[in-house]
Amino acid sequence: MDCIFCKISKKLIETELIYEDEYIMGFKDIRPQAKVHLVFISKEHIESADHINLENSHIVGRMFQVIAKISSHYNLQRGYRIITNIGEDGGQEIRHFHLHIIGGEPLKKEIN
Ligand code: AMP
Ligand code: ZN
Numbered sequence: 001m002d003c004i005f006c007k008i009s010k011k012l013i014e015t016e017l018i019y020e021d022e023y024i025m026g027f028k029d030i031r032p033q034a035k036v037h038l039v040f041i042s043k044e045h046i047e048s049a050d051h052i053n054l055e056n057s058h059i060v061g062r063m064f065q066v067i068a069k070i071s072s073h074y075n076l077q078r079g080y081r082i083i084t085n086i087g088e089d090g091g092q093e094i095r096h097f098h099l100h101i102i103g104g105e106p107l108k109k110e111i112n
Contacts, residue, residue, distance in 0.1 A: 005096035009043040018074075019066055023059050026066065029100070036074050036104030040067065046097040048086045063099055076103045 007013045009025055018038060019026035029037040042059045046052065052060055064082075071080060080103030085092040 003045060003094075003096050005041045005094055005098060006045050009041060019070060021062070021066075023062050024066065026070070026101075033100075034102045034105055034107065036076060036080070036102065038074065038101040039098050040101065041096060041098045047095050048090075048092055048097055049084045050086050051097065059097075067099070067101055071101075074101075074104070076101070079103060081107055 001007065004013065008015055008027070015025075015027035015030075017025065017027045019040075023043055024040055025043060026038055026040045029039050040063045042056070042063075044056070044059070046056055046059070049060075067082065071077070080101055083100040083102065084098065085100075
């Protein structure tokens, strides 16, 4: 198994964990792109948001609910951005579905 996020979900790699339940984990990004940069992953291996279907979409719903609940604890009260990179053109380096939560400062509205 070489998927780094599967290793994180099985606790084979340590992170600065901020949230965990039966379906998802949230932790601080190791290379933050903004003052606040969190990552939420599915515990099960889903390749990307392009592989969300009726069987696994509850995981995405759970992620959005939890992010809305914890955002005020991470200096995101003024707003933030949720991003998911998909595939090669989308710049997805880790091929295991995850959401980036970015904020803690005003963000620029650029695509790249
Ligand atoms: P992506 O380019 O969308 O696949 O994003 C992968 C993200 O995972 C990047 O922002 C990395 O900095 C982050 N990352 C990779 N390895 C770790 C790790 N061990 N702990 C925390 N974040 C990580
Ligand atoms: Zn994986």
